[in-house]
Amino acid sequence: MARCLRELAYRRENHMKHRIALWILAIALLLAGCSAPPPAQPTSPPVPAAPAAATTLTVLAAASLSDAFGELGAQFEAANPGVTITYSFAGSQQLAAQILEGAPADVFASANQRQIDAVVAGGRITTGVAQTFARNRLTIVTPPDNPAHIQTLTDLAGPGVKLILADRAVPVGQYSLDLFAKASSLPAYTAAYSPTVLANVVSYEDNVRSVLAKIILGEADAGIVYTSDVALEAAKVRQIAIPDELNTIAIYPIAPIADSQQPELARRFIDYVRSAEGQQILVRYGFIAADL
Amino acid sequence: MTAKLRESDISRPVAAPGATRRMPWRALALPLTALPLLGFLVLPLVALLGRLNLDVLSAQLLSPAVGQTIRLSMMTTLATTLITLLLGTPLAFLLARTQFWGRQAVDTLLDLPMVLPPSVAGIALLIAFGRRGLFGPLLTSLELEIAFTQTAVVMAQLFVAAPFYVKAAAAGFAGVDRELEQSAALDGATRLGGLRYITIPLAWPALFGGMIMTWARALGEFGATIIFAGNFPGRTQTMPLAIYLGFERDLDLALTLAAILLAISFAVLLTVKWMLRQRVGAG
Numbered sequence: 001m002a003r004c005l006r007e008l009a010y011r012r013e014n015h016m017k018h019r020i021a022l023w024i025l026a027i028a029l030l031l032a033g034c035s036a037p038p039p040a041q042p043t044s045p046p047v048p049a050a051p052a053a054a055t056t057l058t059v060l061a062a063a064s065l066s067d068a069f070g071e072l073g074a075q076f077e078a079a080n081p082g083v084t085i086t087y088s089f090a091g092s093q094q095l096a097a098q099i100l101e102g103a104p105a106d107v108f109a110s111a112n113q114r115q116i117d118a119v120v121a122g123g124r125i126t127t128g129v130a131q132t133f134a135r136n137r138l139t140i141v142t143p144p145d146n147p148a149h150i151q152t153l154t155d156l157a158g159p160g161v162k163l164i165l166a167d168r169a170v171p172v173g174q175y176s177l178d179l180f181a182k183a184s185s186l187p188a189y190t191a192a193y194s195p196t197v198l199a200n201v202v203s204y205e206d207n208v209r210s211v212l213a214k215i216i217l218g219e220a221d222a223g224i225v226y227t228s229d230v231a232l233e234a235a236k237v238r239q240i241a242i243p244d245e246l247n248t249i250a251i252y253p254i255a256p257i258a259d260s261q262q263p264e265l266a267r268r269f270i271d272y273v274r275s276a277e278g279q280q281i282l283v284r285y286g287f288i289a290a291d292l
Numbered sequence: 293m294t295a296k297l298r299e300s301d302i303s304r305p306v307a308a309p310g311a312t313r314r315m316p317w318r319a320l321a322l323p324l325t326a327l328p329l330l331g332f333l334v335l336p337l338v339a340l341l342g343r344l345n346l347d348v349l350s351a352q353l354l355s356p357a358v359g360q361t362i363r364l365s366m367m368t369t370l371a372t373t374l375i376t377l378l379l380g381t382p383l384a385f386l387l388a389r390t391q392f393w394g395r396q397a398v399d400t401l402l403d404l405p406m407v408l409p410p411s412v413a414g415i416a417l418l419i420a421f422g423r424r425g426l427f428g429p430l431l432t433s434l435e436l437e438i439a440f441t442q443t444a445v446v447m448a449q450l451f452v453a454a455p456f457y458v459k460a461a462a463a464g465f466a467g468v469d470r471e472l473e474q475s476a477a478l479d480g481a482t483r484l485g486g487l488r489y490i491t492i493p494l495a496w497p498a499l500f501g502g503m504i505m506t507w508a509r510a511l512g513e514f515g516a517t518i519i520f521a522g523n524f525p526g527r528t529q530t531m532p533l534a535i536y537l538g539f540e541r542d543l544d545l546a547l548t549l550a551a552i553l554l555a556i557s558f559a560v561l562l563t564v565k566w567m568l569r570q571r572v573g574a575g
Contacts, residue, residue: 093540143424162440167523169541202440203522206537214522218424219439 056084057265058104060095062111062171062252063207064136064226068285069109075281076272083265091207093169099124099257106260107269109133109252111208112171116253123258130255133273135288136226137247138175140240141215148221153183153242156222157196164211164223167204172211175248176224183246212237226250231286249288337554344547352548357525362552365531368442369510372449376457376506381499384461402455413451414519421447421520444521445528449510456509457502464498465491497568504564508557 061069066089073085088095088105096115099105100122108125110116119125142150148161156163166173177198184194202220205211211223216236230239254273256266272278279289352358386392387399405413420426421438431438438444468491476486492499514532521528523537531553538546 091540097540097543164522167537167541169537201524203524203528205523206518206540217418217422219418219422 054082054084055262055265056086057106057262057269058086058088059107059109059269060088060090060099060103060105061107061109062092062095063089063209064111064172064228065089065109065134065252066209067232068134068228068282068287071285072273072278072281075277076269079272080268085269091166091170093171094206104261105257106262106266107254107256109254109273110171111136111250111252112174113251113253114174115171116255119255125255126258130253131270131274132251132290133254133270133278134252134282134290136228136250136252136286137288138172138179138224138242138250139227139230140222140242141212141225141230141237142222142240143215143218144236144238145218146221146238147218150222150240152240153246154189154193156200157193158200161200161222162202162220163197163200164203164205164214164220165201166208166211166224167206170205170207171250172208172224172226173204175250178248179224179242179246182248186246226286228286252287252290340547340550340554344551345544348544349548349551352545353552358545358549358552360526361529361531361534361549362556364442364445364526364529365511365553368445368449368530369507371446372453372510373503373507375446375450376454377503380454380458381461384458385465387458387462388465402458405452405455406459408452410452410513410515411519414448414516417444417448417451417516417520439520440522440524440528442521442528445517445530448516448520449513452513452516453506453509456505457499460498460502460505461495464495464502467498468494500564500568504561508561511553511557 059069059073066087069087069089073087077083077085088098092110092112092115095108096110096118099108099119108116108119113130116125116130120127120130140150140153140156142148148155148158150156150158150161155161165176168174168177180194180197183189184191203214205214208225208229212225212229212233214220215223215225216233222240227239230237254270256263256270260266273282274290283289387395387402418425418439421431421444422428423432423437423439438447472494473486473490476490477483481489512532513530514536517528517530518533518536523529523533525534529537531549535546535549535553538549
């Protein structure tokens with residue numbers, strides 16, 4: 001008798017469990033069904049000039065272009081409904097390496113000619129299509145309280161100064177090394193200047209924004225970045241100008257990728273960047289306009 | 293009550309004449325489902341080795357820069373592992389043996405460094421121990437600057453890798469039968485003696501395994517290192533950093549370093565497993 005009751009209880013308990021399970025399943029299916037509403041029918045665009053289908057343009061751009069290109073992209077998307085720009089910002093050398101390994105891209109905007117040349121040599125950019133779209137200058141940055149009291153370029157060779165540069169593979173890193181080499185050739189700085197400064201380096205960063213970030217954090221005494229990088233963070237760092245005769249003018253070339261799926265759109269984007277409006281935006285972000 | 297054993301209950305029929313016509317699906321099923329992941333894990337490494345240029349490899353192997361990088365990686369990871377052993381064992385013992393208030397919280401806190409993205413670890417370390425960090429003023433007053441030094445490299449590795457050892461060791465200690473320790477105590481062993489002759493030898497496989505995991509994780513550490521310790525060849529540029537930058541600068545160099553790292557890791561892990569098997573076999 002007891003066993004019978006036990007069996008009945010067991011069966012009812014299982015029955016209840018099954019019912020609960022079925023209810024949960026039903027609710028889950030219902031929710032799943034509800035959460036996927038029927039796709040909205042796209043209305044045909046009133047302006048026939050822009051492409052009707054949604055298209056994506058992949059732009060690989062140097063880290064220093066992050067903010068300027070962000071706005072450029074927004075303006076371009078507003079003028080071209082249906083177009084979405086996808087960015088990848090990193091050191092130009094990293095982007096070039098990725099492109100050479102086959103990364104999908106439509107446009108490459110580099111911080112120096114060398115990385116464009118590397119991609120041309122690898123065959124993913126046609127020779128001669130690259131055009132200058134911006135220029136940049138170098139500047140010294142220090143934390144706001146300037147702990148090492150850097151006033152001039154010569155102070156960078158001072159004892160105990162902690163300097164952060166970008167790695168020499170990064171365009172701004174190479175520009176910095178060129179700067180020191182150029183200074184060393186001048187009598188005012190003596191030949192010992194460059195090695196002394198380089199002995200003060202504590203880290204070679206992977207991209208220019210890392211240099212800036214560590215200076216803002218106050219971890220080092222000085223760094224060398226582009227004037228465009230300081231434009232947005234002016235309140236968080238102190239800027240020390242580099243004499244014009246020593247300063248490097250960084251040339252930024254832009255080029256469409258040869259096997260791009262959107263060659264027409266890529267060309268239009270490049271034209272926009274080099275247009276008066278595009279140049280204005282770049283200047284507003286601290287770049288120097290290309291001599292067009 | 294006793295059910296009749298039916299022929300279909302026997303899952304593996306004895307081979308009968310004509311069995312060659314039957315497809316051995318069951319025998320193949322397990323390996324077939326196991327193969328994709330194994331292949332996925334092995335093939336990229338094979339591809340990496342295949343892309344190596346042997347002339348460049350032999351030239352790079354002798355270059356002082358490569359030797360410097362390897363030496364730095366080996367020394368820092370060794371230091372990290374030793375410190376983990378020294379400081380992690382008491383912590384693991386505490387976790388395994390004592391019930392204290394907040395034990396679950398401590399246990400979960402120890403999981404965090406393993407789960408956090410390494411770059412987050414790097415930023416956290418910088419904000420804590422950097423010049424302008426939480427301990428910055430204290431360290432500066434002691435004339436200690438940690439960021440951008442080899443100490444920073446070891447600290448970054450310690451942060452991300454030590455929890456592996458502590459967790460494994462705690463599990464090992466927890467698995468040792470208390471009765472054995474108690475009977476040793478009855479026989480006159482001191483606490484330390486009990487530890488030395490009973491607990492640690494019995495927990496040894498777990499301790500050793502944890503140590504190896506820590507070493508391996510420290511060797512591969514990148515994100516926290518580049519943010520906290522920076523990148524300076526010879527001082528803070530460990531092998532992963534050199535490989536990452538090498539990829540952008542000189543692919544052959546990156547491949548060489550990658551191959552060396554692969555070879556070292558494989559050799560060490562293989563040796564350790566062999567040693568472990570010897571130990572376990574003898575014990």
